[in-house]
Amino acid sequence: MLKTLPLAAALAATALPLAAFDLTEVETRTLYDLEGPVAGNRISNEVLARTPLAAEGIESLKGRTLRTRFWTIEGGGGVVPIHDHANRPAVFTVLSGEIYEYVSGEEERVQHEAGGLALEEGELAHWWLTEGDETVHLIAFDVYQQVRELEAVDVAPTPDPVAFDLPQAVGVEHELLGVVNIGAHFDGAFGEGYGLTTYRTTIAPGGTFSAFTAAGEPLQSFVWEGEVTEHRAGVDPSVLGEHEGSSLSGGATAWWQNTSDAPAVLYFGAVEPLSETEGLARTGTLAHGEHRS
CATH class of the missing domain: 2.60.120.10 (Jelly Rolls)
Structure with a gap:
């Protein structure tokens, strides 16, 4: 391509x-x-x-x-x-x-x-x-x-995960497209052991997909094609249409359901420990450079 x-x-x-x-x-x-x-x-x-x-x-x-x-x-x-x-x-x-x-x-x-x-x-x-x-x-x-004076920033404790029953994933194709090693990018000065990751997830009509990150691993979503209903603890379900997105942070957990008649295609971005991606194939096609383990 x-x-x-x-x-x-x-x-x-x-x-x-x-x-x-x-x-x-x-x-x-x-x-x-x-x-x-x-x-x-x-x-x-x-x-x-x-x-x-x-x-x-x-x-x-x-x-x-x-x-x-x-x-x-x-x-x-x-x-x-x-x-x-x-x-x-x-x-x-x-x-x-x-x-x-x-x-x-x-x-x-x-x-x-x-x-x-x-x-x-x-x-x-x-x-x-x-x-x-x-x-x-x-x-x-x-x-x-976002902040120039890094030493002045207060760091919160890792949030506790929000208890929420997640359904089994059904009718889903979930791919790890690529990973940027944040610690390597900054020569070890910042973000050692963390990666910036991106995934593509296709949910068939009637299918469901559960969140795949833990507390302290913020996740952001974007719907490119189709429509999904997002379920998360403590709030009513919400519908995400094409070109809309959401953010999971503070220990939030969610799952997505495709209630439409067409496949839904979502992209996710996350900051997570590199250990979470060990052994996973990177499927994204790069124009230049290469995937690193």
């Missing part, structure tokens, strides 16, 4: 040549020897959930927050401006459309198509450009620094 093109060939042989977006005509800056545009164009992102990690009892990630964002990038010249991920590990999946990524350290630009995965870790800078007519959608999970 993902392929690379030599940069020279990519510029010369596209339906919309790069002349449609010329770096010499916009303000640029350089990060990690990559030049890219400062301003975005024809893009939007919706923040669906935020969870401060200190509130989950994660001492090594105090001052940082798990976040879910749903990105929309219009076709024919949509631009995500150049940025780096030195202080913000992230992982995202391309949900629809086709987009090109310009990446530091790569001689070729990278073509991403629907279903592709990107792990944004280490000393990486990049910017993005659409050239086709189709709108591109991405679901992104990241861990960003």
Whole structure:
């Protein structure tokens, strides 16, 4: 689903040549020897959930927050401006459309198509450009620094799990797409032993899926296709439609039920101990880089 093109060939042989977006005509800056545009164009992102990690009892990630964002990038010249991920590990999946990524350290630009995965870790800078007519959608999970003075952040005890009877999973395909080793990203300074993980879950009509994380392992969900009913302790069930999401934190546990006539496709992002993913295959297709154990 993902392929690379030599940069020279990519510029010369596209339906919309790069002349449609010329770096010499916009303000640029350089990060990690990559030049890219400062301003975005024809893009939007919706923040669906935020969870401060200190509130989950994660001492090594105090001052940082798990976040879910749903990105929309219009076709024919949509631009995500150049940025780096030195202080913000992230992982995202391309949900629809086709987009090109310009990446530091790569001689070729990278073509991403629907279903592709990107792990944004280490000393990486990049910017993005659409050239086709189709709108591109991405679901992104990241861990960003929300508080500058980290030492001033109070860390709560790990929350107690909320007692809740969970049904057996039925009619479910659950995949671990990829993992960013947070401790390795920060060279051991923060988040040692934790991963930023992303999963894709397909629930058949009539199927049910139970939460798969424990207290102190915040989880955020996003419904890409279909509709599910979310059940959690202490509150009435709620319906999540397409492009809606939810957040489990503070020891909350939930399960999801597909009461519609069509399959439901959900994406999850979590911060959890790396031990939780040991032995699990990573099924996401990467455009560049590789899965690490």
